[in-house]
Each structure stands twice: as C-alpha cells, then as structure tokens.
Amino acid sequence: MEKISIPTNTMRIISTSSKGDQSKWHVGEKWVKQNARGYEGKAEVLASLILACSTLSEQEYVTYKPCEILLPTGETVNGCYSQDFRGELQEVTLERLFEANFTSTDSILNNKALSSQEKFEQIMHHVEIVTGLDARAVISRMLAFDALILNEDRHTNNILFLYNPVTQSWQIAPIFDNGLSLLSDEKDYPPGKPLTILKRKVKAKPFNSSFTRQLALYTGPAFINKTKLLHQLEMHSNEFGRAKQVLLSQMNDPIFDHLFFEGSDHID
Structure with a gap:
C-alpha cells in the first residue's frame, strides 16, 4: 500500500459530511482523505472499481486508491487518495x-x-436555466449508482458542477466522494450485525430517503459490466472486507438487475 507523508506546512482541511468531520489534505496534485468513522477509504476504492467496470469514461468518475497517511505528528492512519480533477x-x-x-x-x-x-x-430544470446543461441522465445514473452502493452522503453539496471562466461554460463534475457507502460507517453500522438489518437503516439523499425511489429516477440503459466486475473483485489485490460483502449482497437484489449487463469485453 502506498504511503503518503503530510508535510508539516500542509493545511489540514476539515471536510464536513452529513456524518461529521473528516480530515483531508491537498498534497501536490493529490487529495488525501483520512478514515473517520470506519473503512471509508475501502469504500471509495471499491466504488471507483465498480465504475471502472462500467460504460463511464475515466473522465466521468474519480479513481481512489488506498494509502497509509503519515501525519506530521508521526502517527500513521489509513485512508485513500485521488488526483485533483x-x-x-x-x-x-x-x-x-x-x-x-x-x-x-x-x-x-x-x-x-x-x-x-x-x-x-x-431541480434539473433550474440547473438547466443557469448552466445550459441537461443533467437529468447523468445525475439520475449517479443516483442509481448511489442506490447500489448505499451512498448515504449525496447531499446537495456533493453534487458538483465545474465552471470554465475563460469559455464561460459549464460541465458536470465526475462522480466523487463515495466514502460513506457500503456500510463504511462502523459507528452507525457495527460489525457483526446482519447485513439485511443494517442495510434497512441506511437513508438516501437528496430527493428521497428511499434508495428505491431514487433508483426509479434512472430509466437509462445498463451501464455496469457484471462479468468484468465479478472478475475484478476476485482478482483485486486489495482486501475489501465487509464492503465487498455488501456489494455482492446488493448485486444479488433483483431491483438492480437493470443496471448490469453481462459481457467479457476488456477483462484483463
């Protein structure tokens, strides 16, 4: 696992989620995030692995990698990092x-x-008025992905747009910040409890607290290659622990069948 040292002069940024604060740092071209409530780093890495097995381009999602974070105090903590997009x-x-x-x-x-x-x-109509973007397909697909991974932190500050002041144009940011998913919050979802019970406790955001209701907003084509994803889960060097168990449980739920297609293309 990669080790990233936080220089003593690097500002610690407190990122506020719906669950509280998480420490992160901007080191060079990397964003480094520390686990705060459980295994957020593993959840981020696994979420980006799912998207790597999808029809989304690499520009449409942020890739996260696990890391050990060496703090200026000498303490070592776990987390993940991504490139600044x-x-x-x-x-x-x-x-x-x-x-x-x-x-x-x-x-x-x-x-x-x-x-x-x-x-x-x-909401999408108002977005289109300001940005000129019809974001319905992209945002509803993201909400479907959130339902699959049980992302409980897709509040309105976790849906992002990017503005180019030179061309005065807008674009939708890639999917990012999936740490509070796959039951990564071990404080609210204690290890050892049955997944079926814990999964029922998770609430969605922002259009409805029901993941099923938000999943219904997506009417587009299947976008996750199930064959490739299962292969990558088997071959991946990272131990995902309960995050993997939650994902496999979700994949076995028929309500998500329309998100997956079978295929062997690009399996490596």
Missing part, C-alpha cells in the same frame, strides 16, 4: 448554484406535496 475550473456545488441564482434547494426538496420525480425535474 478540477484543474483551472471553478467548482460550484448544486446548493451554491441555487443560493447564487435562486434561494436554496430546500423549498423544493422539503416540499412534501411533490413526488421524488417532481422534485428531481424541478
């Missing part, structure tokens, strides 16, 4: 986009009179 582009979260151009997403997302589909459509 932003370049010269400015990052704008969905929430910031709304706050700058409308009010906030709350008036739509907290409206109990609206269905999940209606909330999704209204």
Whole structure:
C-alpha cells in the first residue's frame, strides 16, 4: 500500500459530511482523505472499481486508491487518495448554484406535496436555466449508482458542477466522494450485525430517503459490466472486507438487475 507523508506546512482541511468531520489534505496534485468513522477509504476504492467496470469514461468518475497517511505528528492512519480533477475550473456545488441564482434547494426538496420525480425535474430544470446543461441522465445514473452502493452522503453539496471562466461554460463534475457507502460507517453500522438489518437503516439523499425511489429516477440503459466486475473483485489485490460483502449482497437484489449487463469485453 502506498504511503503518503503530510508535510508539516500542509493545511489540514476539515471536510464536513452529513456524518461529521473528516480530515483531508491537498498534497501536490493529490487529495488525501483520512478514515473517520470506519473503512471509508475501502469504500471509495471499491466504488471507483465498480465504475471502472462500467460504460463511464475515466473522465466521468474519480479513481481512489488506498494509502497509509503519515501525519506530521508521526502517527500513521489509513485512508485513500485521488488526483485533483478540477484543474483551472471553478467548482460550484448544486446548493451554491441555487443560493447564487435562486434561494436554496430546500423549498423544493422539503416540499412534501411533490413526488421524488417532481422534485428531481424541478431541480434539473433550474440547473438547466443557469448552466445550459441537461443533467437529468447523468445525475439520475449517479443516483442509481448511489442506490447500489448505499451512498448515504449525496447531499446537495456533493453534487458538483465545474465552471470554465475563460469559455464561460459549464460541465458536470465526475462522480466523487463515495466514502460513506457500503456500510463504511462502523459507528452507525457495527460489525457483526446482519447485513439485511443494517442495510434497512441506511437513508438516501437528496430527493428521497428511499434508495428505491431514487433508483426509479434512472430509466437509462445498463451501464455496469457484471462479468468484468465479478472478475475484478476476485482478482483485486486489495482486501475489501465487509464492503465487498455488501456489494455482492446488493448485486444479488433483483431491483438492480437493470443496471448490469453481462459481457467479457476488456477483462484483463
């Protein structure tokens, strides 16, 4: 496993999720994240492995790798790292986009009179007004992926757009920040408890607390090569532990059948 030393002059950034704070550092061109509640690093690595076995291009998701983090204090902790995908582009979260151009997403997302589909459509319509992007297919596919991996942290600050100030154009950021998935939070989902019980406790975001309801927003084609994924899980050098068990359990659930296709292309 790669070891990454955090220089003493590197600022520790506190990343706030729906579960609390997580330490991360920007070291060179890498973002380094420390495990905070369990095995978030393994979840990130496994999530990006799934996407590597999909029809998404490498530019559409962030690849995470496991690492040991050598802190300036001399302590060694576990985590993961990824390359900085932003370049010269400015990052704008969905929430910031709304706050700058409308009010906030709350008036739509907290409206109990609206269905999940209606909330999704209204949010995507507002995004299109500001950015010119029809993000429906890409965002709904991401929500389907979130349902598969039980990502409980896809709040409106974890849906990201990138703005190019030179060309004054927008693009959807790659899928990133999947650490709070696959029951990685061992504080809320203690090891040793049955997966069937723990999985029922996980709540989705942002359009509905039900992963099934958000999964229904995706009506596109299958995008994960099941044959390749199972092969990669068998051959991968990283020990994914419970994260792998959760994924296999999810893959056996018929509600996700439409996300997978069988195939042997590009298995290596």
